[in-house]
Amino acid sequence: MSEKVLMKGNEAIAEAAILAGCRHYFGYPITPQTEIAAYMAKKMPKIGGTFLQAESEIAAINMVYGVSSAGKRVMTSSSSPGVSLKGEGLSYLAGSDLPALIVNVQRGGPGLGGIQPSQSDYFQSTRGGGHGDYHMIVLAPSSVQEMAELTVKGFELADTYRMTSMILADGTMGQMMEPVSLDFDIKPQIEKPWATTGTKMEREHNIVNSLSLVPEELEMLNFKRYERYAEIEKNECMYEEYKCDDADIILVAFGIAARVSKNAVDAARAQGIKAGLIRPITLWPFPKAPFEKAVEHAKAFISVELSMGQMIEDVKLASSCKLPVYLCNRVGGMIPDPEMVFAKIKEIANGGAN
Amino acid sequence: MNYKRLTILCGHYGSGKTNIAVNMAFDLKNKYEKVSVADLDIVNPYFRTKDSEKDFEERGIKLICSQFASSNVDLPSMPTELYSITDEKDTHFVLDIGGDDRGALALGRLSDMIKSENDYEMLMVINKFRPLTPDADSTIEVMREIECACKIPFTGIINNSNLGEETTAQDVINSFEYAQEVSKKSKLPIVLTTVKHNIYEELIGKAENLLPLHLQSKLV
DSSP, X not given: OOOOEEEEHHHHHHHHHHHTTOOEEEEOOOTTSHHHHHHHHHHGGGGTOEEEEOXXXXXXHHHHHHHHHXXXXXXXXXXXXXXXXXXXXXXXXXXXXXXXEEEEEEBSOSTTOOSSBOOTTHHHHHTOSSSSXXXXXXXXXXXXXXXXXXXXXXXXXXXXXXXXXXXEEEXXXXXXEEEEOOOOOOOOOOOOTTSOSOOTTSSOOOOOOOXXXXXXXXXXXXXXXXXXXXXXXXXXXXXXXXXXXXXXXXXXXOXXXXXXXXXXXXXXXXXXXXXXXXXXXXXXXXXXXXXXHHTTTOSEEEEEESSSSXXXXXXXXXXXXXXXXXXXXXOTTOOOOHHHHHHHHHHHHTTOOO | OOOOSEEEXXXXXXXXXXXXXHHHHHHHHTXXXXXXXXXXXXXXXXSOGGGGHHHHHHHTOEEEEOTTTTSSOOOOOOOTTTTHHHHXXXXXXXXXXXXXXXXXXXXXXXXXXXXXXTOXXXXXXXXXXXXXXXXXXXXXXXXXXXXXXXXXXXXXXXXOOOBTBTXXXXXXXXXXXXXXXXXXXXXXXXXXXXXXXXXXXXXXXXXXXXXEXXXXXXXX
């Protein structure tokens, strides 16, 4: 009903962030996510917001820390090498229980790598990225519409649980253009009584800090944080199941790999092979429910990834290694095509895989 | 449309310049012997005319672009044969310029020569469905920024309003009022309405100067 606009994935993230009430963006340009910064540079000054191109990714993430301490919605975005630079700041945000949205539009790695799409920052994102015991909520969109919707969701979850959310996209998702409806529900922002907004002589000082020199206290902080993580694992898992009900072979894929995999499932079904797809939308928390269901009837999983096999470990854990899990992958900026994935399905259906 | 020797395509980022450049070059080749496409995009390393290199070769259209276009080398650079645009007076060119004022900056270095030869159309590609140019005023703001950057005033407008693969004939019709307002406020004619080839037939008679587009696309 509402009018659609034609957007790049990167632009959809930027616009959705603004709609979600984010008025502070700090970043440093890197392909393939530069459109986020470019969009913010155009739009923020017109709506009384702040766009600031920092001198580095490290500076940008520390600016995020500052604004978040003051209780405002804030974000930064980068691509793989730039996110590595932000690692220290991500850990400090976690240690200070600060909400923020981080966007990683992944490119091929390791090192400077290339500028074509990749999903090889899965470990880095789902295991935290920086030092210390912590998690980020990791959201994996697989359409431009979801780039927008999960951005809003990311801010809401971050505020609710006082932690960072990450949009884990890839170069394809960032660059592709699709029609988007921006007419979605945005909840009012919650109060942040912990924010450093000035006491007005009416309350005790709020302190935002990740330094904790008393080991007993630091241990308690970690325990408390992990109680919150357990809540999130219980309440916030998101996933999509596609033709899983009677499936023998179930593909597991997120982001661009899920789009490819859907085509492969349809191709397999057309030839009478019962294939299905589990698409995790939250990569942390990783959704276990669909796997617990699938192991009851399926014969094998295939993890389809743009990495050397990272999510495959979570697939094995979620299914308690009850079924064989195979890998179908391309790396370095290459994308598996539906034919390649279909060939893998056929190979396993015919019992030929090892 | 009646082509001048140089057809320059500028516009907002993602408005569809490259697709139009490719299709326009094919159209030009039906009318003229020597046709070249010059890709002067210094902003975007993806979605370049270079992706259509084979189609150009088959048709005998020459492509002038940075040797780093569509490669993994993310380097803003100009083609080595840049000055053939103004030197080879027997060739018709389509100039595909990078998006926004940042992209148009690259054209500035040729502006004196282009203006003194005075055989060009400087066309603004517009798309009502792009989020930063939804109305006439925001579109004209981008036009003025581009003109300031490249120092060549626009001579016409191409209405390329679309929603990508999903575009319907009705979407195009819904953009007419917007395009006319841009035209009125900028005092420039709408020289082309470009539409996806599968809705071209439906729109014949409804818009003047229709050009069907075959989309170049390299993604799943």
